[in-house]
Amino acid sequence: MYRYSEFDHAFLAERNRQFRAQVARRIDGSLTEDEFRPLRLMNGLYLQLHAYMLRVAIPYGTLSAPQLRKLAEISERWDKGYGHFTTRQNIQFNWPKLPDVPDMLDALAEVGLHAIQTSGNTIRNVTSDHFAGAAADEIEDPRPYAELIRQWSTDHPEFQFLPRKFKIAITGSPNDRVVTRAHDIGLRMVARDGVPGFEVIVGGGLGRTPMIGQVIRDFLPVADLLPYLEAIVATYNLLGRRDNKYKARIKITVHETGIDTIREMVEARFAEIAPEFDQTATEATLDTLRAMFAPPPLNPRDSATYEAARARDRLFRAWADTNLTPHRVAGYAIVTISLKAHGQTPGDATAEQMRAVADLAERYGQDEIRVSHMQNLVLPHVALDDLPALYAALRAQGLATANVGLASDIIACPGMDYCALATARSIPVAQQIAALVGALDIEQELGPVQIKISGCINACGHHHVGDIGILGLDRAGVENYQITLGGNATEEARIGSRMGPGFAYDQIVPAIERLLVAYLELRLEPAETFAQTVKRLGLTPFKTALYETEAQDAA
Amino acid sequence: MRTGLVITANALLEGDVIWVTSDNALTRDLSQAQVFTDRAEAEAALAEASARTGEIVGAYLADIRLTQEGPAPAHFREAFRTRGPSNYRHGKQAETGTTV
Numbered sequence: 097m098y099r100y101s102e103f104d105h106a107f108l109a110e111r112n113r114q115f116r117a118q119v120a121r122r123i124d125g126s127l128t129e130d131e132f133r134p135l136r137l138m139n140g141l142y143l144q145l146h147a148y149m150l151r152v153a154i155p156y157g158t159l160s161a162p163q164l165r166k167l168a169e170i171s172e173r174w175d176k177g178y179g180h181f182t183t184r185q186n187i188q189f190n191w192p193k194l195p196d197v198p199d200m201l202d203a204l205a206e207v208g209l210h211a212i213q214t215s216g217n218t219i220r221n222v223t224s225d226h227f228a229g230a231a232a233d234e235i236e237d238p239r240p241y242a243e244l245i246r247q248w249s250t251d252h253p254e255f256q257f258l259p260r261k262f263k264i265a266i267t268g269s270p271n272d273r274v275v276t277r278a279h280d281i282g283l284r285m286v287a288r289d290g291v292p293g294f295e296v297i298v299g300g301g302l303g304r305t306p307m308i309g310q311v312i313r314d315f316l317p318v319a320d321l322l323p324y325l326e327a328i329v330a331t332y333n334l335l336g337r338r339d340n341k342y343k344a345r346i347k348i349t350v351h352e353t354g355i356d357t358i359r360e361m362v363e364a365r366f367a368e369i370a371p372e373f374d375q376t377a378t379e380a381t382l383d384t385l386r387a388m389f390a391p392p393p394l395n396p397r398d399s400a401t402y403e404a405a406r407a408r409d410r411l412f413r414a415w416a417d418t419n420l421t422p423h424r425v426a427g428y429a430i431v432t433i434s435l436k437a438h439g440q441t442p443g444d445a446t447a448e449q450m451r452a453v454a455d456l457a458e459r460y461g462q463d464e465i466r467v468s469h470m471q472n473l474v475l476p477h478v479a480l481d482d483l484p485a486l487y488a489a490l491r492a493q494g495l496a497t498a499n500v501g502l503a504s505d506i507i508a509c510p511g512m513d514y515c516a517l518a519t520a521r522s523i524p525v526a527q528q529i530a531a532l533v534g535a536l537d538i539e540q541e542l543g544p545v546q547i548k549i550s551g552c553i554n555a556c557g558h559h560h561v562g563d564i565g566i567l568g569l570d571r572a573g574v575e576n577y578q579i580t581l582g583g584n585a586t587e588e589a590r591i592g593s594r595m596g597p598g599f600a601y602d603q604i605v606p607a608i609e610r611l612l613v614a615y616l617e618l619r620l621e622p623a624e625t626f627a628q629t630v631k632r633l634g635l636t637p638f639k640t641a642l643y644e645t646e647a648q649d650a651a
Numbered sequence: 652m653r654t655g656l657v658i659t660a661n662a663l664l665e666g667d668v669i670w671v672t673s674d675n676a677l678t679r680d681l682s683q684a685q686v687f688t689d690r691a692e693a694e695a696a697l698a699e700a701s702a703r704t705g706e707i708v709g710a711y712l713a714d715i716r717l718t719q720e721g722p723a724p725a726h727f728r729e730a731f732r733t734r735g736p737s738n739y740r741h742g743k744q745a746e747t748g749t750t751v
């Protein structure tokens with residue numbers, strides 16, 4: 097795990113001291129809201145619909161047990177006893193009071209956490225694979241590279257005033273679990289003749305104008321990473337539109353200029369600046385970082401206890417079949433802990449649950465916890481033979497739902513239950529869909545299907561890349577939900593296609609049910625997934641299910 | 652249906668939803684809010700309220716309908732603001748016993 101240097105600790109303490117003074121000056125009236133707003137946003141503090149909201153960064157989605165316990169404590173002391181894990185590998189507290197926030201930040205700093213958003217039009221926190229360092233399909237742990245990028249981009253004089261914010265995602269395995277194609281720059285590790293390098297993708301993004309990133313370089317040697325990134329950002333800095341906020345992201349630059357022209361410019365710039373980069377120094381930094389993120393020593397373990405439990409316990413077997421991912425070391429597994437119990441709020445965990453997960457991570461999981469962009473928690477290194485005991489402990493906490501990757505493993509943004517920008521609610525739609533598939537007990541039969549819900553066009557819930565996407569809108573003062581079908585969030589990323597007219601709040605769940613039932617009727621065989629059926633048949637039969645059946649029902 | 656306007660904002664310290672009453676106090680209960688039927692008058696009062704930056708944040712005018720029971724939110728966003736989130740009994744619905 098990345099360890100804070102003295103410099104990092106001193107920096108955080110100073111930042112918190114400054115913000116405490118700013119809050120005091122806001123409260124005593126020396127700062128107006130217009131003066132204070134940018135300061136609080138820089139420290140992760142938003143004003144939402146019903147309260148303030150504090151957003152805490154979880155770099156690389158990696159937490160230790162003491163850090164998770166501290167989050168639990170903060171939620172009890174200054175919030176309402178729970179936290180919300182988001183698709184950006186953050187945790188949000190929904191009910192802090194302004195005078196308490198400086199104390200919350202100090203409590204976070206005790207365990208090396210912070211809410212600094214690296215906000216503004218800069219290079220944001222780099223997101224990386226939640227299975228990093230554990231996945232069997234991984235070529236190399238991506239986190240040392242993510243940290244290298246963070247160090248290079250932080251306070252980089254040229255990149256403090258980009259046309260717009262800039263987000264980079266990185267994965268160390270060819271199977272993309274971080275949606276690289278929906279980021280300004282995506283880095284997907286691939287191997288060529290046994291040598292690792294990156295496929296570099298530019299110009300992805302969701303939001304108002306969703307676009308899938310395009311490959312600008314199919315194989316970049318790892319040693320060229322920083323000069324190549326710098327060449328991309330410099331090209332964007334030159335071409336990017338500053339006249340219109342909605343056209344300022346690099347996705348629009350790539351779209352308007354064309355990927356081939358951009359590539360030529362980037363390669364020319366790269367050739368120019370590459371000699372200025374000290375590859376030996378970069379290699380040395382990477383070696384230090386690799387040591388920090390070195391995997392825990394895992395002794396080979398037997399799996400007899402695991403096999404026996406599988407044979408004996410049907411529920412355990414169902415959970416193991418859905419919630420485990422192969423580990424690179426034999427005798428171990430990656431465990432995904434679902435925060436999607438049927439009918440619950442996606443991504444929420446109570447203080448008690450956080451403490452339980454922290455204890456379990458210490459007992460069975462090498463003291464490591466990950467936060468996934470799917471709004472679940474992950475124990476990346478668990479011995480197979482410890483799984484039956486782990487499962488029993490998770491069940492006692494309501495954390496053993498066997499639904500990872502299934503219909504009730506829904507991503508939902510906070511929507512109009514919390515978010516000031518929302519045009520409709522998303523959480524209760526997710527709760528009702530999950531409760532429905534739970535009650536019908538059909539999700540094992542349905543197999544993998546990703547439902548993603550956003551409460552406005554900003555697309556924080558990634559609805560464009562869901563097998564089924566739901567976008568909540570305000571149509572003439574009434575909540576209305578638009579459905580998209582056929583999106584894909586993997587290395588084969590695709591933006592879903594919009595179906596017909598939207599559905600009212602009380603009609604959207606029955607509409608989703610019709611889609612799911614139609615799939616069961618249309619698929620060739622149980623092994624054909626929802627996504628494959630949509631790909632084979634196109635939208636028409638699903639439109640029929642959505643709209644014609646509805647007309648019949650009404651008749 | 653008669654309609655009107657109320658002044659609403661979030662409290663600076665607590666962050667929760669408030670409305671302005673006819674004696675310029677802040678209330679957590681929409682039924683206590685001053686209702687304007689004249690837009691110009693409402694806008695003048697809003698300008699005054701917006702100057703209270705030491706107490707409130709982001710003041711604006713919200714449409715209401717005048718019902719037998721008093722002012723009711725015209726838009727669903729404002730209705731949520733009188734209650735709190737729908738996934739937990741938190742916020743105003745928990746404090747005042749308002750039902751969802």
Ligand code: HEM
Pocket residue numbers: 142144149181182183184188278300301302303304508509510514515516517554555556557
């Ligand atoms: C509740 C307060 C939130 C606010 C005010 C907010 C606001 C926004 C805005 C304005 C954008 C669009 C930025 C742009 O395209 O330039 C955005 C994008 C995004 N938000 Fe949020 N958001 C919130 C919560 C969340 C949460 C809880 C998540 C995770 C579940 C999230 C994940 C994202 C992601 C992934 C994007 C990027 C979409 C893209 O590629 O353009 N946000 N957010």
Ligand code: SF4
Pocket residue numbers: 509510511512515516517518519550551552553554555556557
């Ligand atoms: S998608 Fe819209 S409603 Fe949902 S969190 Fe983002 S800004 Fe808020």
